Each structure stands twice: as C-alpha cells, then as structure tokens.
Amino acid sequence: MSETISCRQTLAVTSHRVLASDLNEHETVYGGALLALLDGTASISASRFARSQCVTAALDQVNFIEPFVLNDSLCIESYVTGHGKRSLEVFVKVIGEHLDTGERFLGMTAFLTFVVLDKKVTLPELNAETPEEKSLCADFQKRKTYRRQKIAEQKKLQASLSLDFPWYS
Secondary structure (H helix, E strand, O other): OOOEEEHHHHOEEEEEEOOHHHEOOOOEEOHHHHHHHHHHHHHHHHHHHHOOOEEEEEEEEEEEOOOOEOOEEEEEEEEEEEEOOOEEEEEEEEEEEEOOOOOEEEEEEEEEEEEEOOOOOOOOEEEOOOHHHHHHHHOHHHHHHHHHHHHHHHHHHHHOOOOOOHHHO
16 A cells, blocks of 8 residues: 655745845846746655655746746745656745735746656655645646647657757758
8 A cells, every 4th residue: 555645745835035136137036046946946845755856857837927026025835736657746836925015926836847766666645635736636637648748749849950060050
C-alpha cells in the first residue's frame, strides 16, 4: 500500500517586498525575476512530495494577471496538483498586496512540471482537501494530455531547427 500525501503537505510559501531593484522599465516587477522566484518555491513543493531530487521540466500556463509595483508585497504559494510515475505538476499562485491599503489581488498563476531524477522512487498518492485543491487536481489529466500533445509538436519543431552558426548561412 502506497503512502498518501495531501496537497497541503506539499505547500510552500514565500513572501517578498517589491523593491526598486525588482522593477523593469514599466515600473513593474520584471517577469523573468518573478519566474525565478516561482521556480524556487515550486521546487520545494516538488521535493516535499517526492522526497527526492527533482528538476524543472516545464513551465506552462503562465498567466501574468495584475502587475506588482514598488512597495507591494507578493506571496508565492505552491503545491502539487497531480503526478505520473516520475513527473509531477505543481500549481503556483502569486497573491499581491498593496501594503499602503492592504488590498490583496491575484497577480499571477502558473503550472510547473518536475521530473524525479531517481528512477527507483515511487511517488505517493495525492489527496486534495480544499475546494481549490479539488478543482485543480480534477483537471490534472486534461492538462497532462495537453502537455503531451505540445511535447510532440515541440519535437517536430526542434527537428527542423538549424544548429549552424548564423553567419555561415
């Protein structure tokens, strides 16, 4: 009988205050920096689930919803929402807060796929408890099927790409 872990047991939370050094030319948080923060937090959720080394395989369904500006805070929450034999999906949401007013807002969501490096690891069963967790976990198989289709399309694209130096063409 395999072990069961709840989504809540994989929860990772990080908080950050937006500083001037985080901003791009639009005076909002630079998206690339935010993606790095997301990946770091999501990797904790993946490790809590697998209890083994995992690597990021894909970052998809990234939705920048509302921008983060100077002196906002952003809270990154991530947890596992589905898995296969060696891969697992982590959902991430980023909640912003305007610290001067206390107003909270949904700033970003994303799904990341991680792969467990150790081929001998057996992943536990996943148990969703909250309405949000149940909703996200219920749609995992649809997202997995969609990802597989996209991977097949990517392989065709990659096969057509040149690796020659551009100035030799």
